[in-house]
Amino acid sequence: MELLGPSMIDVVNRQKPYKFTLSQVLKFGIQGLESLSSIHAKGFVHRDVKPGNFVIGNTVETSGIFYLIDFGLCKKLKIKDGVVIKPPQNGNFRGTMRYASIQAHKKEELGRNDDLMSLFYVVIEFYVGKLPWLDIFDKDEVHRLKEDFRQSHLLTKQLPEQFLEIERYITSLDYIETPDYERIKQLIRQIANENFIDLDQKLEWENELNGRKT
Incomplete structure (x- = not known):
C-alpha cells in the first residue's frame, strides 16, 4: 500500500502568499x-474534486506525485452499448x-465534465490565491457568481490565454461526451513552453519535504 503525505491544503498553507x-x-x-482520466476510463465520476482530496507521496520518490483520494461520493456511469x-x-x-x-448547483447528475470543471476551479485557486466566491456561503449566490464569471470569462482574464481556451472547452462538454484529456494537457504544455517551464523539473517543495526524511 502506498504511503501518502500531506494534502494540497497542507502544502499551500506552508506558503505565503x-x-x-x-x-x-x-x-x-x-x-x-x-x-481523472484514469477514474473516468474505469467508468466512474469522482464528484468531489477539491484540494483536500489531493495528497502528495510520502517518500523521496513520490513527493512530486499527486494522488486523488476520497471516493465517498464517487458514482459509476451508466453505459449501454458503449454509450x-x-x-x-x-x-x-x-x-x-x-x-x-x-x-452541481442546478442539482443535475454529475458527469466527467463536472469533475474537469472542479479541477479547473482548483487550478485557478492555486495560481491566483483564491476564487471570487471564497467568502460567500450562500449556495445560490455562489451559483450566480459562477454563471457571471463563466459568461464574462473574468476568471481567466489575467492568466495565459490557454486558460480561457481550457475553460471554453470544458464548458462546451455535456454529460455524455467523452472529454479529450490530451487536448487540455497539450494546452497546458503550450503554457509551459511559452513560459520556459520544464514540467519534468522537481516541484519547489520536494527538497523541503525530502530533507525531513534524511
Missing part, C-alpha cells in the same frame, strides 16, 4: 487530469460548494 507558482500549477494540472446514458435529474447537491460545477 497562499498560492503556487505557474510551474507548480501546470504540473499539478497535468497530474490531476491524468488522475453513456444520463440519468434523470436527481434533485440533490453533490460535492463541495467552492469547487462544484454549475451543473
